[in-house]
Amino acid sequence: MSEIFASLTEMTGFGIIGWDSVLMWVIAFVLLYLGIFKQYEPLLLVPIGFGVLLANLPGAGLGIVDNALVHNADGSYMNLLDIAGKHGIMNLLYYALIKTGLLPPIIFMGVGALTDFGPMLRNLKLSLFGGAAQIGIFSVLLAAVVMGFTLPEAASLGIIGGADGPTAIYTTIKLAPHLLGPIAIAAYSYMALVPVIIPAVAKLLMTEKEFKIHMKKMDKQYPPKHDIKHLKTVKIIFPIILGLVVAVFVPSSAPLLGMLLFGNLVKEIGANTSRLAEAASGPIMNTATIFLGLTVGATMTAKVFLNPQTLGIIVGGFLAFAVSVAGGILAVKIVNIFSKKKINPLVGATGLSAVPMASRVANDMALKYDKSNHILQYCMASNVSGVIGSAVAAGVLISFLG
Amino acid sequence: MDNLNTALGLLVVGMVTVFIILCLVVVIGNLVIRLTNRFIPETVPAGGKSGDGGSAGKKAHPQKLAAIIAAVDVATQGKGSVESIEKK
Numbered sequence: 001m002s003e004i005f006a007s008l009t010e011m012t013g014f015g016i017i018g019w020d021s022v023l024m025w026v027i028a029f030v031l032l033y034l035g036i037f038k039q040y041e042p043l044l045l046v047p048i049g050f051g052v053l054l055a056n057l058p059g060a061g062l063g064i065v066d067n068a069l070v071h072n073a074d075g076s077y078m079n080l081l082d083i084a085g086k087h088g089i090m091n092l093l094y095y096a097l098i099k100t101g102l103l104p105p106i107i108f109m110g111v112g113a114l115t116d117f118g119p120m121l122r123n124l125k126l127s128l129f130g131g132a133a134q135i136g137i138f139s140v141l142l143a144a145v146v147m148g149f150t151l152p153e154a155a156s157l158g159i160i161g162g163a164d165g166p167t168a169i170y171t172t173i174k175l176a177p178h179l180l181g182p183i184a185i186a187a188y189s190y191m192a193l194v195p196v197i198i199p200a201v202a203k204l205l206m207t208e209k210e211f212k213i214h215m216k217k218m219d220k221q222y223p224p225k226h227d228i229k230h231l232k233t234v235k236i237i238f239p240i241i242l243g244l245v246v247a248v249f250v251p252s253s254a255p256l257l258g259m260l261l262f263g264n265l266v267k268e269i270g271a272n273t274s275r276l277a278e279a280a281s282g283p284i285m286n287t288a289t290i291f292l293g294l295t296v297g298a299t300m301t302a303k304v305f306l307n308p309q310t311l312g313i314i315v316g317g318f319l320a321f322a323v324s325v326a327g328g329i330l331a332v333k334i335v336n337i338f339s340k341k342k343i344n345p346l347v348g349a350t351g352l353s354a355v356p357m358a359s360r361v362a363n364d365m366a367l368k369y370d371k372s373n374h375i376l377q378y379c380m381a382s383n384v385s386g387v388i389g390s391a392v393a394a395g396v397l398i399s400f401l402g
Numbered sequence: 403m404d405n406l407n408t409a410l411g412l413l414v415v416g417m418v419t420v421f422i423i424l425c426l427v428v429v430i431g432n433l434v435i436r437l438t439n440r441f442i443p444e445t446v447p448a449g450g451k452s453g454d455g456g457s458a459g460k461k462a463h464p465q466k467l468a469a470i471i472a473a474v475d476v477a478t479q480g481k482g483s484v485e486s487i488e489k490k
Binding site: 120121141226228237246249 | 405415
């Protein structure tokens, strides 16, 4: 009888709850609170938060195990059935869907099916500011190396500055998978904080006169050289040619950009492929998001998360974000010195990927200074090109450090 | 020190590559727009001919027309089309 009671305590998790598990629960609750009640990126923070909770349930075996534990004695990877049998279903999902790099491109396909290249095609020159805003990625890479991170870790940290969750996750899977949890959390948290970060940096760097630069009046004063007479046709041809060219220049960015452009193509074709576009942007993307969030959350066991590197990632991620916003604004300011047609520097601030939140925030800021100054479509040009820019930056980092 | 040099190199190579690709975006975009403008025959805008009822005598502004067509395209997911626009 006493043996049964003794094994009862072993059956429950009470005996193995430590302070570190409790701390991880608190972190999970904070993430769930931010997602549910504050509505900060709820589609990602809720699954990630719940994944953190699952991973830190004592004795449940739902945390992602170290890479070394899924290898056979001869150094080869275990097959998925063995991983599921030894380490549970969460590890099966992680090693099948995340470690292989499958889910981020799948999500990119959905993003492509939701993206409209129209504003970018109407304001092609503004898309260059999507490049300037990638400076945060590379400057924080440099700073992280000085702080003592290895090059692949520093690159994974810097990519947070691209403000693109799937890109950050994809790069980290390829370069520093042991940092996946903290980097995904930092990337999505800062994306949720775009309405705070962009105004703060913009107010620091822009004058009132610059906030009031009226884009439509500038367009009337200096009209574009040619109209787009066949926008629908252009939108269909553009992703095909762009995909081909980018894949030749930076092949390692093709998994992300190729899927983005494919998703966009099936959307732009219209009725004939609308079912594909609906599937890509609906059920497929939603399913991928659930598994991505849960498994990324499950990588955050106490052993992985509670170390000084995590603090470095949180600080470095913020810096990468802020420097990217500043880079975009300063690039516009430099162009304005030499150009007659002035551009509102807020257009540069949206060179981050965070589409369309960054554009909405910038538009709201411009409207505060001048109620007739609607800059949304101009911001979307640099915003959408920022998605391309950050995927290319990720491709460069993966080709050199992967 | 080696790592720092590599990081500096990546900064230069990375930013240059991003700019080259975005310049290509501009070039490809312009090229596709010009080629389609030149080689695809212009379709008569819906309700654009004077004297065919609807907006007779008063052509709709091309940008407004494009916006209406785009809105209908999005709302009907490419299945609908604009046949005429009447001002009431």
